[in-house]
Amino acid sequence: MGLENIWIATLTDGLVRADHIAGIEAHQTPALTGKPSRWLLDITLAVPAGSGSGEGWEISQLHRTLAQTDGYPARAAEELARALDQLRRRDAAGVLRAITRHEILRFEFFPFDFDDD
Template sequence: MSLANVWVQALDGSLVRADQVTEMTLHQTPEIAGKPSRWLFDVATGTPVGSGDADGWRTGPLHRTLAQADAPPRGAPVALARLLAQLDAVDAAGVVRADVARRHGGPDRAAAGDVHFGFTPFTTAAAHDAPTRQVAPSRDGTAPATSAAGGPPPADRAPLAAGRGRDD
């Protein structure tokens, strides 16, 4: 299995393929001209990018910001790593997005700055409407069905872990 069909949405709306993510980092921006400092949650890829000045050329991995928060989102890297592992285990396809809580809530609500991840699976009409095909029947005349795309029928697909879904 791989994460080749899972994409991670950056803050600017661009997408990074999940199997290309090599690092997850938190860092604080400096306070500039009266603007408060912010915390950034970034992913890095193995793609080298460079910049230079009079002192020379420097290269490093490509960093993409997924979320920006007022407080340090310390649990974000582990939460994203856990979600990607769960998605990999079920061979998912879709987009992961980061959502930041903007205000404090009650005991059931997230604190301002907490990062939560949602997953929106890709859906295709062809996969859902495709007829099932049967493999050679067994002696009793029954056989496991597979979808026309070669995977198990929808009822046999392993669901994501409890609490995983579009709005979690």
């Protein structure tokens, strides 16, 4: 079984089914006046996104942010990939969330309750 029963919680866009993830990356936002730079942990989805303007239509990859931190989230991409692989092997079903506390980024899994009661 794959990852169709695992959902990833995004920072602001709801849930994304894990089997739609094509990439995982951490990148830094630019510092703006009065606003410091931040690090984002993003997933790239296996679907294109388009937007148009007077000059034409532009297609790019669809990204969703999972977490935002002040410091570099070292190994977060690898840890997310490892967590997804472990959940796939267990044939789990539920929601995986990126949790940031005190500059530490970790992943917590909340299984669906399948009690028939």
